[in-house]
Every structure is written in structure tokens, then in C-alpha cells.
Amino acid sequence: MTTASNSDSLPYDALLVCSFGGPNQSEDVVPFLRNVTRGKNIPEERLVEVGEHYYRFGGKSPINEQNLQLVEALQEELSDRGVNLPVIWGNRNWHPYTTDTLRDAAAFGTQRVLTLVTSAYASYSGSRQYREHLAEAVNVLGSAAPSIDILRPFFNDPGFALANADAIGEAASRIDGGLQDVHIVYVTHSIPDTMQEASAVTGPGYREQHLDVMATINSELETRHSVSFDSSLAYCSRSGDPRVPWLEPDVNDHIEALASQGVRRIIIAPIGFISDHMEVAFDLDIEALETAGEQGVQAVRADTVGVRKVFISGLVDMILERAARERGEEVAPTVSGSYAAFPDIAPPGSCRMRHGEVTGIQVIAGEDD
Numbered sequence: 001m002t003t004a005s006n007s008d009s010l011p012y013d014a015l016l017v018c019s020f021g022g023p024n025q026s027e028d029v030v031p032f033l034r035n036v037t038r039g040k041n042i043p044e045e046r047l048v049e050v051g052e053h054y055y056r057f058g059g060k061s062p063i064n065e066q067n068l069q070l071v072e073a074l075q076e077e078l079s080d081r082g083v084n085l086p087v088i089w090g091n092r093n094w095h096p097y098t099t100d101t102l103r104d105a106a107a108f109g110t111q112r113v114l115t116l117v118t119s120a121y122a123s124y125s126g127s128r129q130y131r132e133h134l135a136e137a138v139n140v141l142g143s144a145a146p147s148i149d150i151l152r153p154f155f156n157d158p159g160f161a162l163a164n165a166d167a168i169g170e171a172a173s174r175i176d177g178g179l180q181d182v183h184i185v186y187v188t189h190s191i192p193d194t195m196q197e198a199s200a201v202t203g204p205g206y207r208e209q210h211l212d213v214m215a216t217i218n219s220e221l222e223t224r225h226s227v228s229f230d231s232s233l234a235y236c237s238r239s240g241d242p243r244v245p246w247l248e249p250d251v252n253d254h255i256e257a258l259a260s261q262g263v264r265r266i267i268i269a270p271i272g273f274i275s276d277h278m279e280v281a282f283d284l285d286i287e288a289l290e291t292a293g294e295q296g297v298q299a300v301r302a303d304t305v306g307v308r309k310v311f312i313s314g315l316v317d318m319i320l321e322r323a324a325r326e327r328g329e330e331v332a333p334t335v336s337g338s339y340a341a342f343p344d345i346a347p348p349g350s351c352r353m354r355h356g357e358v359t360g361i362q363v364i365a366g367e368d369d
């Protein structure tokens with residue numbers, strides 16, 4: 001363990017956790033969904049369906065409480081290392097909105113903010129859209145805006161892979177026969193094929209980032225437990241126009257295909273998400289587990305990384321490394337897997353979507369935005 005001091009977080013005077021946001025009660029669901037889908041061609045039927053997922057949980061997404069836990073865990077880890085860096089929280093689509101959080105922080109003297117975006121992987125949705133959002137917040141705040149830096153995507157931070165390996169190891173103890181000969185179905189959020197292509201322009205794409213994390217986790221599990229097993233990547237939560245291609249296979253189709261090949265035990269490992277928010281609580285814990293049951297496949301769902309110590313500690317290492325580089329010190333970024341760390345400043349053109357590409361086809365005659 002390194003010994004840190006307050007100066008180790010300089011030049012930053014706050015860490016912003018920037019997340020998606022989610023509704024806290026039934027009345028929030030429709031305005032939240034309107035925020036999320038503004039300017040996107042999401043069919044009305046899909047919105048009604050997703051609204052139902054939230055209503056089924058009393059209109060409350062678990063994501064906000066999970067983000068508060070993340071904020072607290074980061075604050076605690078920083079304090080434990082003797083670093084006094086306030087952690088603040090703002091969302092793209094629901095209260096507390098990033099703009100409000102930043103306005104508030106600036107009013108109390110915050111000048112330079114480092115941002116942790118709660119998506120591990122780089123794509124338009126998980127990366128550039130947050131950058132556009134932060135640029136918009138700066139624009140709205142004008143001369144009152146603090147200066148904002150953003151941490152690189154953390155999918156290949158060693159702590160992230162290790163925390164996932166721990167979670168899968170624990171899930172294996174809840175299934176007959178454990179890891180030996182099991183099939184690990186890694187799951188992430190589907191994105192349109194065009195978004196996948198855009199993610200691969202300046203570095204490894206969204207899918208390839210996941211395949212790399214999977215390889216790291218698999219070799220960690222093989223070494224730790226001296227076992228052999230199969231694994232594959234599947235996708236959940238596709239939306240958009242059904243005519244537009246998104247990454248496949250869908251996790252439910254994939255479980256059916258595995259069942260028809262004779263697979264009887266699976267571990268569903270949601271490496272695409274850092275906490276058990278709605279996609280995990282509904283699309284995996286309800287839908288995918290039901291599909292497995294119907295197919296006679298024994299299935300357990302591994303935890304998301306949440307606030308596991310090894311994950312939080314890795315994030316804090318990244319934060320302090322970035323601060324050191326901003327001070328002009330030569331500190332190499334720490335990564336696992338076969339790709340280099342993504343650059344501290346996202347290269348021009350990375351993850352860029354052309355207008356209309358997110359859902360591909362403009363809604364009837366292109367009249368809609």
C-alpha cells in the first residue's frame with residue numbers, strides 16, 4: 001500500500017461520479033424515460049414495455065442508491081489513504097443532475113473536477129454521450145463552470161476483472177458441481193451495430209473490450225480454482241427500431257441455443273454493468289433466469305462488482321495516477337488484458353455517431369428528429 005497525502009489528488013479539488021440516473025418513484029418514470037429518449041427513435045411500444053419494468057419495482061430503480069454507495073465507498077477509500085478529495089455525484093437523466101451538482105460545487109469554490117463515468121466500456125452510450133453531456137453542463141454554467149477532466153474507460157483496470165472473478169467464484173459455490181465444466185454466459189448491454197463500428201474507430205471496439213475482460217477473468221478463474229469451463233458473450237436490453245441490427249445473440253436466445261447443445265449449468269455474469277440496476281434486476285434476474293428454467297438449465301447470476309474492495313481500490317489507483325500525470329509526473333497507467341490503457345483524453349472521432357445512426361433508420365420519412 002502506498003502512502004498518500006492530500007497533495008496526491010492535486011490538481012483536482014473534487015471527484016464527480018457521473019451516472020445515468022433512474023426514477024425513485026412511480027411519478028418519475030415517464031419524465032425519466034422522456035429524458036432518456038429525447039432525440040432517439042425509440043418506438044412507443046418499447047417505452048411502454050420499459051415503463052412496466054420500472055412499475056413492477058414500484059417505479060423505483062435501484063441505481064440511485066447503488067450510486068450513493070459507490071460515492072461513499074470511494075470517499076472512504078480516499079480517506080483511508082489520507083487523501084482529502086470530496087466525491088460528488090451527478091446524473092445525465094435524473095436528479096441530482098450533473099449541471100446542478102457542478103453549479104453547487106463551483107459556488108463553494110471547486111475549480112477542477114475529475115469525472116468518473118459509471119460505464120466501464122467505451123462506446124457512444126458509455127463514453128462519448130457522457131462527454132457531450134459534460135460539455136453541455138459546462139456550456140450551461142458558462143463562466144461559473146469548473147474545469148472538467150474525465151477518467152479513461154476502466155474496463156481493463158485490474159481491479160474490475162478481479163472483482164468480477166471473485167463474484168463468479170462465489171456464484172459457482174451456489175451451483176451444483178461448481179465451476180468445473182460450467183458454461184459462463186457473460187452478459188452486457190446490446191448496442192446498435194453502427195455504435196459498435198463507431199466504438200472501434202480509434203481503438204478496440206465495445207465488443208472487443210468485453211472479450212478482453214472475459215479472457216482476463218477466465219484465466220484468473222482457471223488459475224485460482226484449477227478448473228476448466230466454457231464461456232461466451234451474450235447481450236441484453238436491446239431497444240430501438242426492431243429493423244435495425246444490434247449486437248447479438250440476445251441472452252435469452254443464447255440460453256436456448258446452449259440448452260439445445262446440451263448445456264445444463266450456467267453462470268450468468270453481468271460484466272457490462274457495475275451495479276444491479278434495472279437491466280440486471282429485470283432483464284437478467286427475471287427474464288433470463290426464467291428462460292433458463294424453461295429450458296431445464298440450472299442458472300445462477302453472479303454479482304455485479306458493486307463496491308467490492310478490490311474494484312474500489314483499483315478505481316482510486318486510477319484516480320491518483322491520473323492526478324499525478326496531470327501534475328506532470330511520469331506514472332504509467334495500470335491495466336490488465338491485452339490492450340493498452342485508453343488515452344487520458346479521448347482521441348478526436350472516438351465513438352462518434354453520425355446523426356440518425358443510433359437507431360439507424362429515421363422514423364417514417366425522417367420527419368422525426
Ligand SMILES: CC1=C(CCC(=O)O)c2cc3nc(cc4[nH]c(cc5[nH]c(cc1n2)c(C)c5CCC(=O)O)c(CCC(=O)O)c4C)C(CCC(=O)O)=C3C
Binds near residue numbers: 021050125277
Ligand atoms: C451500453 C449501455 C449501457 C451500459 C453502460 C452503463 O452502465 O452506463 C446502458 C446503461 C443504462 N441504460 C439505462 C436505461 C435505459 N437505457 C435506454 C436506452 C438505451 N441504452 C443503450 C445503451 C446502454 N445503456 C442504448 C444504445 C439505448 C437506446 C437509446 C440510446 O441510444 O440511448 C432506455 C430507454 C428505453 C429502452 O429502450 O430500453 C433506458 C430507460 C440505465 C438505467 C437503469 C436503471 O434505471 O436502473 C443504465 C445504467
Ligand SMILES: [Fe+2]
Binds near residue numbers: 189
Ligand atoms: Fe441504456
